[in-house]
Amino acid sequence: MALLLAVLCLALPLTHAAPVVDQPPPSLYNQTTDVGIAVLTAASFNQTLFPPDAEGAAPATGPLIWFVQFYNSWCGHCQRFAPTFKSLANHTLAWTRHLRLAVMDCALRDHAPLCNHYNVQSFPTMHFLPPHTPRDGPPRGEAYVGPHTEAGTYHGILDYVEKTGFPAECAALPPGALDAQWEGVKETQMALVVEAAGEDQGKDVVLSVLGQTPQLAVRRATSVNAALVASLDSGQSANGLWFISKSGEKKKHQFAVKDPKVHDYVAAIFAEDDRLAASQNLPALARTPVPYAQATARPTPAGTTSKDAPAKPHIAAPLRPLNMTDLHSALVYLFSMEINSHSHIAGADLAALHLFTGLLDDLIPFPSPVYNAVQKLRQTLQSTDQTEAASIINLLKETGLDVEHAPLQWANCQGSQSGKRGYPCALWQLFHTLTLRYYEKNRENAEANALAKESGVLRGIFGLVGRFFSCSECRDNFMREANALSSQTEVLSPRNAVLWLWRVHNGVNKRLAGDVTEDDNYPKQQFPPATLCPGCRDADGQWREDEVLQFLRAFYAVHGNAEAQATGS
DSSP, X not given: OHHHHXXXXXXXXXXXXXXXXXXXXXXXXXXXXXXXXXXXXXXXXXXXXXXXXXXXXXXXXXXXXXXXXXXXXXXXXXXXXXXXXXXXXXXXXXXXXXXXXXXXXTTXXXXXXXXXXXXXXXXXXXXXXXXXOBSSSSOOSEEOOSOSSHHHHHHHHHHHHHHHTOSGGGSBOOSSOGGGSOTTOOOSEEEEEEEOTTOOHHHHHHHHHTTSOTTOEEEEEETTOHHHHHHHOOSSOOOEEEEEETTSOEEEOOOSSSXXXXXXXXXXXXXXXXXXXXXXXXXXXOOOOOOOOXXXXXXOOTTXXXXXXXXXXXXXXXXXXXXXXXXXXXXXXXXXXXXXXXXXXXXXXXXXXXXXXXXXXXXXXOOTTHHHHHHHHHHHHHTOSEEEHHHHHHHHHHTTOOTTTSOOEESTTBXXXXXXXXXXXXHHHHHHHHHHHHHHHHTTOTTOOTTOTTTOHHHHHHHHHHHHOOBHHHHHHHHHHHHHHHHHOSOOOHHHHHHHHHHHHHHHHHHHTTOTTOBTTBOOOOSSOTTTOGGXXXXXXXXXXXXXXXXXXXXXXXXXXXXXXXXXX
């Protein structure tokens, strides 16, 4: 066995890539080209959302709703969601007098304090700020919890508008006949959208025209308002667009199309408002056209290909064995960004962090002062039942690991461009290294259980991902696999733990092959490829797991001087 491992080690390209300091990833959004989206930075966040009041009042949002997406530019789900959010912004451009969309990239270190202030612990997180929200004090507003689709966010926004009662005109008229609906209305004419209960088209119409019809009040009602429907006396379905007056006149608008859309309603209401202005010899309101963007092609979903899109020019870069630089930077990012986003840590979160820190201490030969910092943190977590993220960051700093200012350097996880690979790649490397070091330590221990609640390596990885990994879709996918394993067995040998994680990672690679998140120079493939391990598959292409295990032992071994690797020397 020792001879086989030595041969495998010689067969691998053991040179290490020179570490490269991580550059800020490109933003997923562009202030100039992405119409309808305010791209926030640490410098512009407060100025944009909480502009100073001319009369010296405390800074607060204006008379509108903000819908803010906190995202992370390395998060694969955020990258795939970006075109959806841009399309949502384009769809809702006509609402900008009453509601605006904004984005904040929490991958940037100088953005972290603001993201933490809003308790952002997973990506993407979308947050409503109601009108006149004060800047100071605890964060206000409400998180969006619906599906991450254009339809889901669209309906979620309109549900929030109705719930908060802003603008008031979006609320359905109260029960009562027509003559009871004029209280507080200064106009003598009204455009009334009647729709079935639960429909959102009327809210969209009201938001799109409100403030642009000086001759017309604009309201909506639902067809369950029996008294109102009866007073319309239509002799047909009341649903549709009505023009009514205080004097009692009412007329249902006849659309030229069978199934009128929002823009049909908007055009009809504007035309009626202009007609009323002309009848009084008043000039029609000069309305600025909504600058809708042209539709752009969506990225091809993961695992599929587009017949019309040219194939990506994959230029496969060499895959290199473990480099401690990547593990060091994974640890720096993990604590400075992921752990730091959880202000108060107790209960199951504390237990998960303590177990994972213990595994780092026991299994990874980090150089000092990293090793000393990890060991000190483990001892501190063991002796408390709660702590603060800030206390953890300070403790690490006092023992020589300043995670908030240490540079992020990637060696074998350096992507062909900023925002590719990096932290997710390095975290996978860290997990594989943990399972393999656990295997090496416990090969002769028949009692070792990778799923043991207080010491198992997989249990520690599951706890960290489930409690602290911030890419919501990635976390959910991984934990689905973890929960499936835990439901099947309570005991897993160190060997099978290594192979389980390897199979899961290959499953992720298969699912994400060709995805928008992929680095063209590092195409997702089944690992190890035949170029690195010719003997890892049999003649039928099936994996030979004993050979795979030995390959992984060599690939994730710490070669040479760990201190030199971690410092990039």
